[in-house]
Amino acid sequence: MCFFFNFISNCITQKPHRVPAPEQPVLCIFGTGDFGRSLGQRLLQSGYRVVYGSRRPHSCGPLPPGTQATSHEAAAQFAKLVFLCIHRENYDFLETLAPQLKGKVLVDVSNNLKKNLYPEANAEYLQRLIPGAHVVKAFNTLSAWALQNGPSDANRQVYLCGNSAEAKQSVAEIAAKLGFTVLDRGSLSAARELEDFPLQLFPEWRLPLRLAVGLTAFFFFYEVIRGIVYTYVDQKKDNSFRIMVSIANKVFPIVSLIMLALCYLPGIIAAFLQLYRGTKYKSGRFPDWLDQWMLCRKQLGLLALAFASLHVLYTLIIPIRYYVRYRISASTISKITENKTSVFDTTSAWRGDSYYSMGILGFGFYILLGISSLPSVSNALSWREFSFIQSKLGYLTLLFCTLHTYLYGWDRFLYPSTYKWYTPTGYMLSLIVPTVVLVLKLLLMLPCLDRTLTRIRRGWEKSSSENAIEKALLT
DSSP states (O other), X not given: OHHHHHHHHHHHHSXXXXXOOOOOOEEEEEOOSHHHHHHHHHHHHTTOEEEEEOSSTTSSOOOXXXXXXXXXXXXXXXXXXXXXXXXXXXXXGXXXXXXXXXXXXXXXXXXXXXXXXXXXOHHHHHHHHSTTSEEEEESTTOOXXXXXXXXXXXXXXXXXXXXXXXXXXXXXXXXXXXXXXXXXXXXXXXXXXXXXGGGOSSGGGHHHHHHHHHHHHHHHHHHHIIIIIHHHHHHOOOOGGGGTTHHHHHHHHHHXXXXXXXXXXXXXXXXXXXXXXXXXXXXXXXXXXXXXXXXXXXXXXXXXXXXXXXXXHHHHTXXXXXXHXXXXXXXXXXXXXXTXXXXXXXXXXXXXXXXXXXXXXXXXXXHHHHHHTSHHHHTTSOHHHHHIIIIIHHHHHHHHHHHHHHHHHTTGGGOGGGSGGGOOOHHHHHTXXXXXXXXXXXXXXXXXXXXXXXXXXXXXXXXXXXXXXHHHHHO
């Protein structure tokens, strides 16, 4: 009995046995440049042990605390996975390390200075150089800065490809532990595509930027001809000073309104195509030009917001311009001298207040659209909320901005003096696209078209339903 109580007492007072945590594997990094040091620092922070391989291990510069540098041959023996943070032109020495690297996972993070610099991808060349190793292309789309500061919205993804599923899995586990999202692009034949990613300069912005530059240049020269050249030829009057503010403040809202309308025009075209074809499958696939147009709608909208913001800033400086202050003072002095009094015009007051009100409301919704397109905001919204803001409020924004422009023109289109050299004003041209978009959108909102379009987008096909009706009638 005493033995039993002593046994229980010893079990209670005895300290629990702690199971030692599994030791993290050693990872090897060839290269002690900015990327190699940043990668090593992140791996250390994630609990890995890191050893560097260098040509000059004793004079390779400062390394992250807790790491060591040795020769390439010695470093390769420590680890089963090696990060190659070196350029392709320095790969030649790796051939001599083929025995030490046999069976190991080699992670190629290299990039080139331009596309098609070599006949094959760097990772494919590395695999041919060391056939006994498992080469994985990964981490090449990240920068040293992204590794130092952690993944953000713009640098959250790590693309990888390779011929060995086990090798890719080991690299994917490391990337996930570093806080990145892994996207597997398949076999090593995709390495060329991954190496071209960092060389792309705003690929989604090319079409919107070209369109913005083209519209800006066209309307700038159009307004210069009508406002500066025409005045000089017809009245021998030099108005060239108006180029800096007055002409610019006409061009910015014109380009902004057209580009905002172009954000919603491809959706209108796509809807009418689906109604015409009666399906969204197979033959209902959109043309390539329409697909590309729809993919850059966000960029079109952001550029439209930028032009609208410039229009607001230029408008705010109008009262302090010398030309405006001179006109106001000259008009006041003239009326005092001639003893004249201006009669208050209620119609002009209504027009002016409505014009400014539509502009303020339109720009307010413009800002809301721009904020909701930010990744940090859009990620917090459900799809229904995001589509409501970008679609419903987007069309409301277009409506307010279009009304703002109509109120600006008011009845000027009735006067022949408006058409200098028989040309319409810039704001008249800018109203064509948004007016067409709004009219077509109203047509799509008709119950008969809206119900049919909703059914098509939910998978209904005109042909299949007709076949079903015919079969039902036959039976």
